[in-house]
Amino acid sequence: MDQHIRFPTQAGGDASRQEIALFLRRWLANPLRMGAIAPSAPALARRMARETLVREGEVVVELGPGTGAVTRALLDAGIAEDRLVLIERDRHLHDYLVRRFPAATVIRGDARRITRILPARFHGRVSTVVSSLPLVGLPRPVRDAIVTGAFAVLAPEGRFVQYTYGLFSPVPRKELGIEGRKVAFAGINLPPASVWRYTRVPYASAVTTSAR
Numbered sequence: 571m572d573q574h575i576r577f578p579t580q581a582g583g584d585a586s587r588q589e590i591a592l593f594l595r596r597w598l599a600n601p602l603r604m605g606a607i608a609p610s611a612p613a614l615a616r617r618m619a620r621e622t623l624v625r626e627g628e629v630v631v632e633l634g635p636g637t638g639a640v641t642r643a644l645l646d647a648g649i650a651e652d653r654l655v656l657i658e659r660d661r662h663l664h665d666y667l668v669r670r671f672p673a674a675t676v677i678r679g680d681a682r683r684i685t686r687i688l689p690a691r692f693h694g695r696v697s698t699v700v701s702s703l704p705l706v707g708l709p710r711p712v713r714d715a716i717v718t719g720a721f722a723v724l725a726p727e728g729r730f731v732q733y734t735y736g737l738f739s740p741v742p743r744k745e746l747g748i749e750g751r752k753v754a755f756a757g758i759n760l761p762p763a764s765v766w767r768y769t770r771v772p773y774a775s776a777v778t779t780s781a782r
């Protein structure tokens with residue numbers, strides 16, 4: 571029997587009691603690593619999903635899926651579960667995700683090591699890396715390593731999608747040689763959050779810019 575009883579959250583969503591309790595337990599165990607104080611609200615998760623593309627023969631990698639709020643939105647948006655690769659560092663959350671999304675590839679590991687822990691067959695075949703990691707709170711070298719690693723496995727036209735509670739880009743664009751912009755705002759998330767989308771700088775404009 572399905573144990574996932576849905577009920578409304580403060581943000582008007584529908585996380586299960588079990589997921590909220592699990593999130594809180596993991597937050598109490600390591601608040602900095604969790605970053606947020608509650609699972610992502612459905613409105614934010616839907617906006618993240620709207621920015622997530624998957625092309626024929628490619629996959630979506632989710633970093634820090636936690637209790638799976640964004641994962642569920644990806645499925646609701648029509649992305650097949652077996653096209654999802656979830657990378658979660660917390661053992662308890664990892665084990666939960668394995669049970670919750672049996673057709674997805676669920677990897678327990680550190681997103682910083684994405685180039686090593688993502689199976690080689692997916693390298694260059696990732697349409698979108700969608701991240702719920704608390705990037706802004708991380709030391710700069712860690713943040714840069716995660717984003718650089720994500721771009722190393724993305725397909726040429728691939729995109730990196732990240733949300734932030736801050737006003738500014740959560741990813742340093744110029745320094746990492748990528749471009750990006752805010753594409754959505756979820757005002758009913760607590761706290762309100764913006765969604766940013768990043769891509770490689772197209773070769774022609776990179777050449778033009780550096781020639782200036």
Ligand SMILES: C[S@@+](CC[C@H](N)C(=O)[O-])C[C@H]1O[C@@H](n2cnc3c(N)ncnc32)[C@H](O)[C@@H]1O
Nearest residue numbers: 606609610634635636637639659660680681702
């Ligand atoms: C803000 S929470 C996830 C929110 C998620 N959308 C939800 O609703 O549950 C951030 C998640 O990133 C995970 N995490 C933090 N640092 C990580 C890292 N370096 N590699 C992989 N996962 C990480 C945490 O364990 C946590 O599950």
